[in-house]
Amino acid sequence: MNKNLSYLTKSFEELGIQIESLRNLNEGLESTILIGYSLEEKKEVAIKIPKEIIFNNDNDQNFSAMSLYTQEYRLLRLLKQMSFPVPEVYHFDSSNKVPFIIMELLKDVSTPTKEDFVSIGRLTRTLHSYKAPELNLVAMERFTDINELILHRLYKRFNIIADFGYSEGTLPPISLMSSSINHIEGEKCLLHMDIRPQNILKKTDNDFLFTDWSNALIGYPALEIARLQEYGEFFCEFMEGYGELTKIDKLPMLIYRLDTAIMLSVVFLSEEPNPIMANTQLKRVSSILKEIKKEL
Ligand SMILES: Nc1ncnc2c1ncn2[C@@H]1O[C@H](COP(=O)(O)OP(=O)(O)O)[C@@H](O)[C@H]1O
Ligand SMILES: [Mg+2]
Numbered sequence: 001m002n003k004n005l006s007y008l009t010k011s012f013e014e015l016g017i018q019i020e021s022l023r024n025l026n027e028g029l030e031s032t033i034l035i036g037y038s039l040e041e042k043k044e045v046a047i048k049i050p051k052e053i054i055f056n057n058d059n060d061q062n063f064s065a066m067s068l069y070t071q072e073y074r075l076l077r078l079l080k081q082m083s084f085p086v087p088e089v090y091h092f093d094s095s096n097k098v099p100f101i102i103m104e105l106l107k108d109v110s111t112p113t114k115e116d117f118v119s120i121g122r123l124t125r126t127l128h129s130y131k132a133p134e135l136n137l138v139a140m141e142r143f144t145d146i147n148e149l150i151l152h153r154l155y156k157r158f159n160i161i162a163d164f165g166y167s168e169g170t171l172p173p174i175s176l177m178s179s180s181i182n183h184i185e186g187e188k189c190l191l192h193m194d195i196r197p198q199n200i201l202k203k204t205d206n207d208f209l210f211t212d213w214s215n216a217l218i219g220y221p222a223l224e225i226a227r228l229q230e231y232g233e234f235f236c237e238f239m240e241g242y243g244e245l246t247k248i249d250k251l252p253m254l255i256y257r258l259d260t261a262i263m264l265s266v267v268f269l270s271e272e273p274n275p276i277m278a279n280t281q282l283k284r285v286s287s288i289l290k291e292i293k294k295e296l
Contacts, residue, residue, distance in 0.1 A: 002032040004049055004098045011096060016040045017047070025105075028198065029271065030055055030068070030214065035105060041090055046105040048072075053097060058160050058270040059263055060139070067138050068214050069099035075190075075213045076103070078133055085123065085209050087201070106201045106209060117234035119206050120195065121241025127210075128189045128221040137216050139193070146188065146219035147181045150259050157262045164269045166282055169289035176296055180251040184220050191217045191224040195238075196231060222248045226256035230264065230284070251295045258288045 005022075013019055016039035025033045025046065034047040050065035073092035080086055091102040112120060136142075143149035151174060158171050171177070192199075193215035201209040217223065225245055229235050239245075261284040268278035 002027075002034075002049055002051055004051070004053075005032075005034075007098055008049060008096070008100060011093060011100075012036065012047070015091060015093075015102070017045070017102070022047075027051075028212065030065075035107075036102075038090070038102065044105050044107070045090060045102050046087070048101045048103065050098065050100075058266045059157060063138050063214075066094060066097075066099050069101060070094060071135070071138055071216070072213050073101055074135060075133075075216060076101075078135075079127075079210075082130060084127060084130075085207075087209050087211060104209075106203060109201045109203065112197045112200050112202045112208065114234045114237055116200075116202060116205075116208070117237035118241035120200055120208060121238040121243075123208065123210070123241075124192070124195060124224065124238070125242045127192065128224070130189060132188050132218045133190055135218075137218060139215050139217055146217060146223065147178075147184070149217070150219075150223070150255065151177055151181065154255070154259055154262060157266050161262060161265050161269065161282065161285070166265070166285070168282070168286045171289070172292065172296055177255060177292075180249075180296065181255050184222065184248060184252050186220055186246045188218050188220055191219050191221070193217055193224060193227060195224070195228060197233070220248075221245060222253060223256045223259070226253055227260045230257050230260035251292065254288055254292050254295065258285065258292065261285045261288055 009019060017036040018039065021037035023035050025035045027033065031048050031050055034049065035044050036047050038045045050069065053065050055063045055065065073089060076086045076089045080088060087104040089101060089103045093100050140149055143152065155171060155174060192210060192213065194212060199212040201211055222245060228238055261281055265278060265281040265285055268274045268281055
């Protein structure tokens with residue numbers, strides 16, 4: 001059970017959530033989703049509560065639950081206004097040290113299939129067509145320039161995989177990488193950056209809700225596409241729905257793909273240790289590094 005739950009019980013009661021109706025629905029790495037009956041909404045609702053007050057892991061340091069939940073609330077509200085499919089928020093609570101969000105509950109959701117990724121690709125294209133919102137996003141780590149952020153976290157996380165013993169490849173000097181990435185054309189937009197079946201709730205065929213905006217960035221669409229390409233799952237179907245990507249040079253695309261391969265290596269070395277998956281990801285890092293060096 002989430003250790004923050006007992007702390008929040010009084011707040012839930014004050015908001016008309018029937019305590020005896022509370023039960024666990026699901027969880028991710030950072031949050032627990034509870035089901036509760038809301039006297040105000042007169043129906044069951046989903047309550048998202050953080051597992052920690054400060055999230056600290058080898059990929060991300062010192063991200064506060066308060067800042068992540070404030071961001072999630074603002075993005076869910078903004079996207080809803082724009083008719084982008086996200087769960088409806090009923091209440092965001094930031095009055096205690098543990099924030100929480102009460103939102104529309106999707107029961108009996110099924111996991112999006114390979115075929116569903118065509119629609120998910122189409123929806124992602126819509127997301128990328130919106131003007132970038134003026135919001136400070138947690139994962140931007142106070143950078144305003146997306147490529148500066150990507151280089152910053154590449155070198156930082158590379159040191160972590162090196163500390164875990166990775167020695168097959170090295171990163172080229174930052175000046176070379178920086179000049180290779182700095183002339184991407186096109187508009188920046190809001191990127192979700194974690195489009196996986198776990199974060200897309202399927203109501204019915206062709207009816208999906210995008211959740212979990214913790215990794216969101218303001219950047220070029222190619223960065224989201226590079227992430228999906230490295231995730232690998234259903235990428236062809238995704239692109240079938242997404243359509244053509246604005247042309248981008250090979251080198252910046254490789255650097256964007258490296259960002260995901262290194263992030264996943266850190267996940268499997270440290271956050272959710274899995275030696276087989278870690279090994280696969282580290283091989284991806286080596287192979288992308290080789291391709292980058294050929295292009296430089
Ligand atoms: N409104 C909701 N209704 C039903 N299930 C949900 C809802 N929001 C999230 N979930 C489920 O709970 C899981 C964890 O929530 P998520 O917001 O992704 O947390 P985390 O940031 O920890 O990954 C999701 O993968 C999803 O399956
Ligand atoms: Mg999630």
